[in-house]
Amino acid sequence: MKQFVQFLFSVSLLLNVLNAFAQEVIAKNGSYGIDKENRVIVWHTSNLDSLTSVNEKITSIKFDASFTLVNSKKQLSYSNINVVKGKEAYTLYISKLPLVHITIDTTTINNQYKRPGYFTLFSDTEYIKSTIGVRHRGNLSLSFPKKSFDIEFWTDSISKQKKDVKFKGMRSDDDWILDGLYNEPLRLRSYISTKLWNKIHSPYYAKKEPNAKSGFDVEFVEVFKNNSYYGLYQLSESVDRKQLKLKKNKANIIHGELYKAHSYKGGPGFTKSPAEYNNIFPHWNGWKTEYPFIDYTSDFSNLSAFTNLVVHASDKDFSQRIETNIHIENAIDYYLMVNIIRASDNMGKNYYLGKYDILEPYFFVPWDLDGVMGIIQDGKRERGVNQILSNGLFDRLLENNPNEYKAKMKSRWFTLRENAFSKEALLGSITKIYDRFTVEKIYEREQLIWINKLNDLPNTDHYEYLENWIEERLTNLDEYFKSL
Numbered sequence: 001m002k003q004f005v006q007f008l009f010s011v012s013l014l015l016n017v018l019n020a021f022a023q024e025v026i027a028k029n030g031s032y033g034i035d036k037e038n039r040v041i042v043w044h045t046s047n048l049d050s051l052t053s054v055n056e057k058i059t060s061i062k063f064d065a066s067f068t069l070v071n072s073k074k075q076l077s078y079s080n081i082n083v084v085k086g087k088e089a090y091t092l093y094i095s096k097l098p099l100v101h102i103t104i105d106t107t108t109i110n111n112q113y114k115r116p117g118y119f120t121l122f123s124d125t126e127y128i129k130s131t132i133g134v135r136h137r138g139n140l141s142l143s144f145p146k147k148s149f150d151i152e153f154w155t156d157s158i159s160k161q162k163k164d165v166k167f168k169g170m171r172s173d174d175d176w177i178l179d180g181l182y183n184e185p186l187r188l189r190s191y192i193s194t195k196l197w198n199k200i201h202s203p204y205y206a207k208k209e210p211n212a213k214s215g216f217d218v219e220f221v222e223v224f225k226n227n228s229y230y231g232l233y234q235l236s237e238s239v240d241r242k243q244l245k246l247k248k249n250k251a252n253i254i255h256g257e258l259y260k261a262h263s264y265k266g267g268p269g270f271t272k273s274p275a276e277y278n279n280i281f282p283h284w285n286g287w288k289t290e291y292p293f294i295d296y297t298s299d300f301s302n303l304s305a306f307t308n309l310v311v312h313a314s315d316k317d318f319s320q321r322i323e324t325n326i327h328i329e330n331a332i333d334y335y336l337m338v339n340i341i342r343a344s345d346n347m348g349k350n351y352y353l354g355k356y357d358i359l360e361p362y363f364f365v366p367w368d369l370d371g372v373m374g375i376i377q378d379g380k381r382e383r384g385v386n387q388i389l390s391n392g393l394f395d396r397l398l399e400n401n402p403n404e405y406k407a408k409m410k411s412r413w414f415t416l417r418e419n420a421f422s423k424e425a426l427l428g429s430i431t432k433i434y435d436r437f438t439v440e441k442i443y444e445r446e447q448l449i450w451i452n453k454l455n456d457l458p459n460t461d462h463y464e465y466l467e468n469w470i471e472e473r474l475t476n477l478d479e480y481f482k483s484l
Contacts, residue, residue, distance in 0.1 A: 024060040025051065030122035030129070032063050033099060033224035034090075040229050040445060041067070041083070041092045042222055044099040046124045052076055067092070078440040093445050098123040098167075098221045100178070100233070102149065104134055106226070111136040114150070116157035121221070125168055131157050137177065140377050146182040146231065146450050151175070170217050170237055177236040178223060182450065183379035184370060185462045187232050187443075188433045193341045193369035194218045194236075195429070200420050201333045203244070204363070205356050212245035213237075215365050222442075231446045232437075239352050239365055241291040247357040249292040254299055257355040260367075261348070262288035267303075269348030270392030273311040277304050290352070302355070306362060310393050319402040326393070327361040332409045334364035339389050339477060340421055341372040344382075347391040374469035381465065385473045388480055398484075406484045413481045417474075426470055434463050 032043040041063065045051055052058070052075060059072040061083070067090065070082040081092040104117040114133030121128045130153050136142060137150040153174045155161045166172035181187045194216065203212040216237040223230040237243065239258075246256025266272025267285030274285055277300040282289040285307065289298040306325045309318060322328075338346050345368070352365035371377035374385070390398075397405050419425060437443045443459055 023055045023058050024062055024066060025055055025058050026062045028122070028127075030101070030120050030127050031099060033101060033227065033229060034063060035224070035227065035229040038229060038449065039088070039090045040448070041090050042099060042224070042229060042445070043092060043094050044097065044122055044124075044222075045094050046096045048076055048078065048094060061092070080441050080444065091445075093441055095222055095442070096440065097232075097442070098219070098235075100221045100223045100235075101227075102132070102134065102151075102178075102223065102225050104226065109134065109136060111138070111142055114152055116154075116160075119151065119153070121167065123168065128165060128167070130163070130165060131155070133160060141180065141182065144180065144182040146180040148180045148233075149178040151178060167219070167235065170219065170235075171213075171243065173238065173240075173242065175238045175240070177234075177238065178221075179218075179234040179236055179370075180230075181232065181234055181370075183377065184375065185379060185457075186434060186459065186466065187437070187446065188430065189341075189373045189375070189466075190370045191218055191220065191234055191433065192426075192429055193337075193343070193366075193372050196341070196420065196426075197333075197337055197366050197369075200337065200416060201330070203356075204327055204330060205245075205360075209245035209356075213243050215239065216243065216367075229445065229449055231449050232442055239290075239367060244354050244356075244365065246291065246354060249294060252294060253358075254292055254294075254302075255357050256291065257299075257302065257362075258290040259303055259353045260288040260290050261351045261353065262286060264348050267307055268351070268353075268391075270307060270310045270396075271348075273304065273307040275308075286349070287353075303353070303362075310396060315400050318396055319400045322397070322400075322402055323361070325361055327363045328403075328405065328408070329412075330363040331393070331397070332405075332412050334366065335390075335394050335409065336413055336416065336421075337366065340473065341369065342374070342382075342385070342387075342389065342473065343369055343372045344389060345371050345377055347389050347394075374466060374473075385469060385476055410481050410484045413477070417478070421474070423471060423474055426474075427467060430463075430466060430470070434459075 027043055032041060034041050058076060060066050060068045065085055067083040067085050070084060078094050083090050083092045099122045101120045102117055108115050114135045117132045117134045119130050119132040133152040133154055135150050136147045138148050141148050153163050153165045155163050162174040164172045164174050197215050201214045203214050206212055216239050218234050218236045221233050221235045223233045241256060241258055246258060249255055261268030263286045265286030267287050277284045279297045279299055282298050284300045309321055309325055346366060350368040352367055353362050354365055355362050374381060376382050
């Protein structure tokens with residue numbers, strides 16, 4: 001009996017010794033995705049140092065099953081790691097970005113109606129699970145193999161009742177967008193541009209509405225669709241009355257207004273202003289009513305008067321009344337923003353026009369900032385950097401120069417060039433993301449799944465092109481504003 005006890009003690013000691021040198025980490029539910037077709041695993045762990053300090057020698061990781069590290073002597077890092085499950089070899093990528101899973105019926109999803117699906121988002125600080133309604137979104141992007149998604153959070157798939165969901169650092173709302181960024185070779189231009197607008201501009205009525213935003217916010221996530229790795233996405237807020245804190249209508253009295261520059265029909269470009277409009281439709285002259293839509297009718301009276309002022313008024317009338325119709329400081333920031341990133345699709349379309357309250361001026365909110373910084377909407381490089389972007393409104397402001405408009409714009413440009421618009425600030429933001437996506441192998445796994453004509457050149461070439469474009473664009477714009 002004594003010998004048997006000594007044997008058990010020896011076995012126990014041996015197991016303890018082995019365990020000290022061989023450890024298995026168990027991944028949390030929702031924190032990983034396994035793409036069996038491409039043999040790729042993506043695992044969200046934002047604090048790898050903490051994980052490895054607790055587990056001195058990790059030899060395997062348990063996801064849906066145990067995966068053994070091929071080289072257990074190699075410390076875990078945000079690089080690619082070879083793991084095996086039996087005879088099956090996988091590449092493991094550890095990611096700091098939140099991980100999203102969407103489950104949808106691909107045979108029924110389209111760009112018209114939201115179909116039921118399921119959504120999860122995992123980060124170290126949150127694990128969100130919900131039924132969703134989802135559709136494909138976009139215009140040109142609908143032709144891309146990597147789809148973008150318009151998502152609405154529901155309580156269930158039967159009642160389809162909307163519910164608000166809050167992501168860390170972002171708003172609480174039911175309506176969200178997952179942008180696939182397929183037409184942007186470096187996957188960072190839209191993010192940089194959106195953050196830049198939020199940095200330089202605040203709502204003029206912020207003292208009255210401290211929670212109002214000047215636009216929308218975005219964050220990067222990685223997405224699995226139906227358990228297949230679907231790559232890097234931009235999770236985006238929407239632009240609506242709640243985001244901008246516009247005043248609600250009271251009965252049939254309209255206070256706040258919001259219109260989307262929906263199509264190139266002259267209105268958003270301020271080149272056409274028909275005398276007649278029909279409020280029973282949500283569309284007029286290229287605009288789409290977003291708020292309010294009372295008893296299924298729009299009210300284009302104020303918007304029509306504004307566009308008519310720009311398109312048809314005399315120079316004297318325009319100069320006297322324009323500052324009561326559009327917030328000049330906002331218009332200047334929008335003009336400068338569109339031009340510094342050269343958003344060629346955002347002067348006659350792809351923006352919102354808001355009004356905070358009755359008798360308040362309209363203001364601009366940018367939208368869809370993808371074909372920017374040296375590329376057009378399909379991702380191809382544009383040839384020049386010299387063109388100044390404008391429309392009918394900004395042309396008249398420059399020509400008529402009401403209340404020293406040109407001097408104000410010139411001053412604002414050179415003020416911004418000292419900080420947010422400086423070469424150092426712009427290239428610093430770009431380089432930070434580019435280096436991160438390179439070091440953490442985000443580009444590697446994105447291009448493993450999505451290979452297209454934009455990948456014919458190496459990432460370094462795309463980065464150098466963007467760097468040179470920024471420098472040339474700034475030089476060109478400095479010369480333009482000096483000449484005003």
